Amino acid sequence: MNFFEQGALATPQAFAWALAIGAAFGFWLERAGFGSSRKLTSIFYLKDFAVLQVMFTGIVTALVVLHGLGLAGLVDVTHLYRLETVLAPQIVGGLVFGVGFVAGGWCPGTALVGVASGKLDALVFLGGAVAGSAGYAFLLPRFSSFTELGSCGVSTLPEALGIAPTWIVLAVVVMAVAVFLFVERWQRTRAA
Amino acid sequence: MERRAAPYWNPYLAGAGLGLVLVFAYVVLGTGLGASGAVARTAAVLADRVAPAATEQNAYFGPWFAEGSPLAHYLVFMALGVFLGGFGSALAAGRIAPGIERGVGTSPMLRLALALGGGVLAGFASRLAQGCTSGQALSGGALLLSGSWAFMFAVFAGGFGAAWFVRKEWQA
Numbered sequence: 174m175n176f177f178e179q180g181a182l183a184t185p186q187a188f189a190w191a192l193a194i195g196a197a198f199g200f201w202l203e204r205a206g207f208g209s210s211r212k213l214t215s216i217f218y219l220k221d222f223a224v225l226q227v228m229f230t231g232i233v234t235a236l237v238v239l240h241g242l243g244l245a246g247l248v249d250v251t252h253l254y255r256l257e258t259v260l261a262p263q264i265v266g267g268l269v270f271g272v273g274f275v276a277g278g279w280c281p282g283t284a285l286v287g288v289a290s291g292k293l294d295a296l297v298f299l300g301g302a303v304a305g306s307a308g309y310a311f312l313l314p315r316f317s318s319f320t321e322l323g324s325c326g327v328s329t330l331p332e333a334l335g336i337a338p339t340w341i342v343l344a345v346v347v348m349a350v351a352v353f354l355f356v357e358r359w360q361r362t363r364a365a
Numbered sequence: 366m367e368r369r370a371a372p373y374w375n376p377y378l379a380g381a382g383l384g385l386v387l388v389f390a391y392v393v394l395g396t397g398l399g400a401s402g403a404v405a406r407t408a409a410v411l412a413d414r415v416a417p418a419a420t421e422q423n424a425y426f427g428p429w430f431a432e433g434s435p436l437a438h439y440l441v442f443m444a445l446g447v448f449l450g451g452f453g454s455a456l457a458a459g460r461i462a463p464g465i466e467r468g469v470g471t472s473p474m475l476r477l478a479l480a481l482g483g484g485v486l487a488g489f490a491s492r493l494a495q496g497c498t499s500g501q502a503l504s505g506g507a508l509l510l511s512g513s514w515a516f517m518f519a520v521f522a523g524g525f526g527a528a529w530f531v532r533k534e535w536q537a
Contacts, residue, residue: 195446230380271523277483301484
């Protein structure tokens, strides 16, 4: 029984676990070099692919392990917190987020690591993100119907595409490996 | 004092480590990782200092005050952990470097202005999309959620689309 299904996420025990899990998360982000905004944004200039490599390896690792735990009956994904799909705000939000990422140099999680590394631009970015979040809350009445546009409830790719989950997992793994081989080759060609 | 910073770790190793932390979060907490939630909760608390009535009646922020402080939330502790873990790692690797990171042709003031503007956009967008690169792309992506994958491709599209306009900000 995880904390979410017990409705116990607001307990001191859950807070302590969240702190420890966050610390491990921050450790790996920093080790990957994500305490540097130039390293993070260089993906958008096709100079350094660490963002793509780390993110896709992270997703593939978690995907494969969770799928395996699910097949073994050890994890039931329906007992996990799953965000509902609302296509319009998530696509528009993603586009705007990407612009903020390359202009600001950070995303919220990496900015925390940036502040921990002494970067003033990371602190200013977080200040902006706080202001942007407040702006959203207070402007929401003006566009609240947009936040429900394209609502699909909890939607997974296997359900939406009508393909068995194992095939989707395999396809994601194959796609990730293909992308990794391509960027490795690209970097070697550039270095030569 | 000037000690050479250690090299970054292999991206696939770091990615695997990150992925296993995510699995652990799902198994223990039942939720994924997240960073923008703590930012939004900080915004709610600061807005409450300035305009308590408007904030506590606000449709988005208001419910967070129903059970005490908006900061009494697991995502706030997770963000605190990210900071501490990042600090420990940076310290151990000799990578604590106070300063402003920017391209050679960009003044510190311009870089900070772009960091602020980018932060505003990312903060707004993370609320609109119900998450950021951690909570939406990484955590939802690993559960194959349709909206998370749509968000992730949109982030890359937005980043690549805007990259040309801010190229001087990052030029070596």
